[in-house]
Amino acid sequence: MNQPAHIVIIGAGIVGAASAFHCLQAGLRVTLVEPGVPGDEQASSYGNAGWLSSHSVLPPAYPGVWKKVPAWLIDPLGPLSIRLHYLPKALPWLVRYLAAASTYVRIERTARALRTLLADAPALHQVMADAAGVGYLIERKGLLHAFLSRGHFEQDAKAWEIRRREGIEWEELDAAALHAREPDLSPHYTFGVYTPEAGSCRNPGAYTAALIEYARSKGATLVRTTATGFRIEQGRLRAVLTTEGEIACDRAVIAAGARARALALQAGDAVPLETERGYHAVVSPVTVGPRTSTMFADQKVVVNSMEQGLRIAGQVEITEADDTPNWRRAEILREHLQTLYPGLPRDLAPEHIKIWMGRRPSTPDALPCIGVASATADIIHAYGHGHIGLVGSARTGRLVAQLASGATPEIPLKPFSPQRFR
Ligand SMILES: Cc1cc2nc3c(=O)[nH]c(=O)nc-3n(C[C@H](O)[C@H](O)[C@H](O)COP(=O)(O)OP(=O)(O)OC[C@H]3O[C@@H](n4cnc5c(N)ncnc54)[C@H](O)[C@@H]3O)c2cc1C
DSSP, X not given: OOOOOEEEEEOOSHHHHHHHHHHHHTTOEEEEEOSSOTTSTTSHHHHSOOEEOTTOOSOSOOTTGXXXXXXXXXXXXXXXXXXXXXXXHXXXXXXXXXXXXXXHHHHHHHHHHHHHHHTTHHHHHHHHHHHXXXXXXXXXXXXXXXXXXXXXXXXXXXXXXXXXXXXXXXXEEOHHHHHHHOTTSOTTOOEEEEETTOEEESOHHHHHHHHHHHHXXXXXXXXXXXXXXXXEETTEEEEEEETTEEEEOSEEEEOXXXXXXXXXXXXXXXXXXXXXXXXXXXXXXXXXXXXXXXXXXXXXXXXXXXXXXXXXXXXXXXXXXXXXXXXXXXXXXXXXXXXXXXXXXXXXXXXXXXXXXXXXXXXXXXXXXXXXXXXXXXXXXXXXXXXXXXXXXXXXXXXXXXXXXXXOOSSOOGXXXXXXXX
């Protein structure tokens, strides 16, 4: 009898975890390589906002956003900032980032591709979470966008129109309807958009950890080390190299999030992957907050009631992945939380506030890299999900398993090709 193919998955964030889940289901032998504790603070998957937003099909940039670049450089505490010393390195990425969203035709193309990846995401996550015994972490009761006024929503009308063309439905809430749903919300917000198809996760770190534990219970091995490269002979992968030695294998998946770039290069693909750092603040115990997890369009933050407390997450800071965090950013998030939910206690003791900084793995065109490597089809790229890595991980895991086992991918992978930047 043939031995099942052995696949090494590099990185045990949510993309690695979902890949392990589906590779095991496809009958592959799975080894996970991860230096940290799976789902812990080193992973972006630990501290995100928990949005399973199948409607998040638009890139973060939009036409004309280049006019804001000077402000991004001047204001280190704005919702988006670029650290000045890093600008020369970030510039090529930034130019591509602005160009990719410079027209609505381009944005619509991105939306069409992302919709194929994200459609049904809450249901796909529910299946995985149920299997891993943490189905209760997935909530499927929609998501809310809060606007200061209907006028502010209408400024975004073209973006919402693109969503409508992708089959995304929503309900508009006037001030009375919004505050009936969200009694703790600041009265400054007078218009809401509710997207019923979306969902959220009450503890993304615990969810990731549970998927890894489930994979281990089904036979996967977790090796606590760092992958450094590949041994490829005659076009076939022979082993993944690690700081502790080689792991012989037939396939490998690069799921190392914001650290994937060097591995991708070793697999023959120069990918312009940047780190969009973000922050969160969690306050506990939760006394007030949203009934439905809410994004605030003006502040570009999400507030979600989670197992650990009330989490506010957001901010984009483009700099070296390992630059010192600017914790003032997390404090600003905490201050926003107070403004958004005025009923929160004003003077919370430090032990009731927890802050975190994470690294979104971001491509300039807001599309992840999913596909086989140039050096050998035995290596699969699965990273670069930027702002949508949690929601997008479920189908990514399925695609990884399909590529690894020679099945036809369930969606067209051309828009996600790791070779598209050549
Ligand atoms: C503030 C914030 C809010 C966000 N909110 C949302 C949201 O609401 N919804 C959403 O969908 N997305 C959100 N995101 C984005 C999402 O968190 C990421 O896209 C996603 O977590 C990326 O998952 P990943 O598995 O690719 O990377 P990670 O979670 O970063 O995991 C990568 C893992 O690879 C390991 N690794 C790295 N290098 C190596 C190596 N050489 N060898 C072995 N292992 C290695 C790392 O230790 C890490 O554990 C948010 C991000 C931030 C920062």
